[in-house]
Amino acid sequence: xxxxxxxxxxxxxxxxxxxxxxxxxxxxxxxxxxxxxxxxxxxxxxxxxxxxxxxxxxxxxxxxxxxxxxxxxxxxxxxxxxxxxxxxxxxxxxxxxxxxxxxxxxxxxxxxxxxxxxxxxxxxxxxxxxxxxxxxxxxxxxxxxxxxxxxxxxxxxxxxxxxxxxxxxxxxxxxxxxxxxxxxxxxxxxxxxxxxxxxxxxxxxxxxxxxxxxx
Numbered sequence: 763x764x765x766x767x768x769x770x771x772x773x774x775x776x777x778x779x780x781x782x783x784x785x786x787x788x789x790x791x792x793x794x795x796x797x798x799x800x801x802x803x804x805x806x807x808x809x810x811x812x813x814x815x816x817x818x819x820x821x822x823x824x825x826x827x828x829x830x831x832x833x834x835x836x837x838x839x840x841x842x843x844x845x846x847x848x849x850x851x852x853x854x855x856x857x858x859x860x861x862x863x864x865x866x867x868x869x870x871x872x873x874x875x876x877x878x879x880x881x882x883x884x885x886x887x888x889x890x891x892x893x894x895x896x897x898x899x900x901x902x903x904x905x906x907x908x909x910x911x912x913x914x915x916x917x918x919x920x921x922x923x924x925x926x927x928x929x930x931x932x933x934x935x936x937x938x939x940x941x942x943x944x945x946x947x948x949x950x951x952x953x954x955x956x957x958x959x960x961x962x963x964x965x966x967x968x969x970x971x972x973x974x975x976x977x
Contacts, residue, residue, distance in 0.1 A: 763884055763907025780966040784884055785959035789865065790895040790947050793940060794872040798854075799834040799933060802871035802896075804864070804887050807841035814878040815842055817922075819852055822877065825926035826933075833933050839867050868894040872939065873932055876904035877925060883907070892916065893954055895947035897939045899928045908953075915949035917942070 763781060770779045794800065803818075805811035815838065823836070835854045838846075843857040851857070861867055868874070874891040876898065884907040891898040892908075898916040905912050912918045917932070919925035932939050952958065 764909070765906070766883075778966070780963070782963050782966075783954055783959045784886065784889055785956040786889060786893045786950070786954045788893050788947070788950050788955050791865075791869045793943070794870055796870060796872075798832070799872035800870050801834050801836045801873045801875055801929070802839065802867060803836065803842070803875050803877075804839045804867065804890070805842040805876075807845055808881070810878055810880045811840075811842045812845045813880070814876075815846070817879070818875065818877045818925075819855065822922045822925050822929075823852065825923060826930050830930045830933055834872070837867075837871070839864070864890075865894070868896055871896055873929070874898045875929070876900040877919075878904045888916070889950075889954060892946045892950040895943050895950070897932055897942045898946060899925060899932070901925070908949075911946075911949045911953075915942075915946045 767779045767781045803815060805815070819836075823831070831854065835856060837856050837858055839858050839861055841860070843859040846857060848857065858867070868891070874887075874896045876885060876888050876891070877900070878885065879901060881903060885900075885904050888898065888900055888904050888908065892911070892915060900916060900918060902912075902918055902920060905916065905918050908915075917928045919928050932942065
């Protein structure tokens, strides 16, 4: 990502540094029509994911009005589920753990959240959501490396209050959800598609080889 590239440029002087995005298959999914709407969180059991989900359930979700909360349920996938007991979860939260078909999990999701506050590198769960064309709400940490898509391809919340506000707005606005999902897919095709990433790398290598020949 760009922050890493800046650090490397300081180390290597005038040598070229090129950012290569994580290459993906772009797989747009149809809008999720299931009711109540599903809010999905897909994550491993890393402590940063556990802390993020716990904070979301304890501090952010309660800020959404009861009327809006009744429109949706939170569905959690992956190893993070093993770190929670059903008894500590609020009503409307379901732990599904590992699933054989991750695509089906995203297909059922009307909204995807990534409320992480710590962690290094590009967040693959953010990338996955964009490449499936899903309505995504995340944090500045969750959007690291993809900052040019913030506010357009996905929504970024800098506080719990803002996260709850974003969540309520997309749950109540089906047209807004659809528009955000379309922008997510447009961004993914432009920046994250496998052929685009490979072409960008091939071009950088070609330019580098030409520069070496002229020295």
